[in-house]
Amino acid sequence: MTLARPHHRGRTIAGLGLSAVLVTWAAAPATWAAAPATWAAVPADPAATAGPAQAAAPAGLDREALRRGLDAIHEAGMYGAYSAVRDADTDWSGAAGVADVRTKRPVHPRMLHRVGSITKTFTAVALLQQVERGKIELDAPVARYLPELIPGERGQKITVRTLLNHTSGIGDYISGAFPSFQQGSTASLDDNRFRDFSPEELVGFGLEAPSTGEPGQNWSYSNTNYIIVGLLLEKVTGAAAEPYITRHVIRKAGLRDTSFPRTPLIPGPHSKAYESFYGYIDPPRDYSVYDMSWAGTAGAVVSTMDDLNRFYRALLGGRLLGSAQLAQMQTTVPVTDGQGNVVMNYGLGLYAQDLPCGRFWGHDGGVFGMGTFSLSSPDGRRQLSLGINLMKYQRFDENGVLQPHAIDFALGDHMLQALCGPAASLAKDGRPLTPFPTQQVLVKR
8 A cells, every 4th residue: 555645755764663663754753742641650760770669569350440441442443452451369351342343343352462562571481491491692792692683893882682672773673674664655565465484584674774773772662582582592492483482381371362373364353453554544444364474573463451561460470580681671771752751661571651640561562453561569469451443543643743542542531540549640641651662762863
């Protein structure tokens, strides 16, 4: 589909990450425009690693308020949303909207869902298990394990740690895998629906992309990093990465509805996955049937909201990694948006967001048509996982500024209601609290 709207001329879609679209253009930078004041997170502490002291979380769950908040997301324009919230031994789950806009089939809380870059947490855990066993050193050069993959001095400078925390300087492979984005067209999105990419092919695209900086200096989100992590895992274990992660992470966490699908189909009851691409695909098109080899160990996992809560509870509770490696996972670098606001602190396949009731750990993810976020308190007692079935619903104005959508505000409100409760003291700063921080930092000039 060609992007032919007159006021969008001059822009080039340079890549689509697993959590966001990276858009470049010749006009003004894309930033959140000024908007009416809304509840927003308190600033993160860049110096913190394990995070500030957790404020008292609200006791119990206000089920009616959670229901209203989920309904508000649908009423704001989201086709369908499902949410799972946990407080200690109390659970709530709900759904609002439709799974199919044509038949009006409703969504339900237990639907399978492509969780995108949340896959990175699973992959990082598998690799850190190898660090525990002494098979890998976090600060060793990647060339020690994969001497032919990253040629020359670059392979000696890039360490395993810089892959995991996105400071490697390696560009994203998305522009190479979806070349029409460079010409202002979404045609590659349909061309690649059944294309089978190899990990080595994706890494090649990433290595050909412009470097984002010297290794260890700058944070820059790149899916290429986690495809390389998958290859590294295969090298040291002698097993294919996805089955290995399934056995040693997914099954060890006790997850019953989580998998790397073997076909382009989602293996069970699911919503359709509607992609708008900021209005360039109008009406939004369903991409629920898609070969996910383009995402692999960076973003191919399918799960449910309940399983995601169970996974992060197992991780933070020490069931998947020992305390030393969990501490490494929670050693972070600050990540800022275009205005210098710290939107998250990124660790090793895991990030922290600071809310008025304390610090929460997790990840977000986005693939064509499906978005997900999952956050847990440090002790795993308070949790939220939420999925949506319409992606990149926002629009750019005539100056190239990405405009906040009512959905953004409704999602932020539901996040705060679920994790902090209605009595939390919240700051107002004119920006929506984004549950998708990797999306916020990736939409840039």
